[in-house]
Amino acid sequence: MDSLEVNNFEGALPLLSLNHVSLLCRSVWDSMRFYEQVLGFAPIKRPSSFKFNGAWLYNYGIGIHLIENPSIDDFDTIVEPRPINPKDNHISFQCTDVGLVLRRLEDMGMKYVTALVEDEGNKVEQVFFHDPDGYMVELCNCENIPIIPLSSCSFKPRLSSFIKSAASKCGFMENAMMESLSMEMLNISF
Structure with a gap:
């Protein structure tokens, strides 16, 4: 994706890249462990001026900001985990070895769904799973499909x-x- 820059639109903002994704979580500790152990993110210092429980993690040029809200279920009428649906909202990370991802998820006993996208002979393998709060994560080898304006x-x-x-x-x-x-x-x- 880096090879294609679409910043020539009149009035476009001077954006550089995705900086971070913020996620509400029931337990900062559980979510931190997930993002560290499953996805390889590392905790980083967050500003001491925040007056709420949270954590910042970083890796791969992307930040994940966790904001603890133990009553998160008050905002969502569905308390039980939703099915893993590739057409649902999700965060996607590019990876180099989908097979390794699958083995690691199986070793950890995590539920996941796979999908295959094909376009003009190019194939993208996708793996979808949930974090402890039900946010869906995708890992894929999306670089296999060229970006065509x-x-x-x-x-x-x-x-x-x-x-x-x-x-x-x-x-x-x-x-x-x-x-x-x-x-x-x-x-x-x-």
């Missing part, structure tokens, strides 16, 4: 699905976005 996708209007045409490098959603952009450009030009 929508501007380089060949545009096929939806009508062409009824007509034989050349194969597109992009999928349905990308074509729908390009069609919408084309229609907006037509509206502007008239």
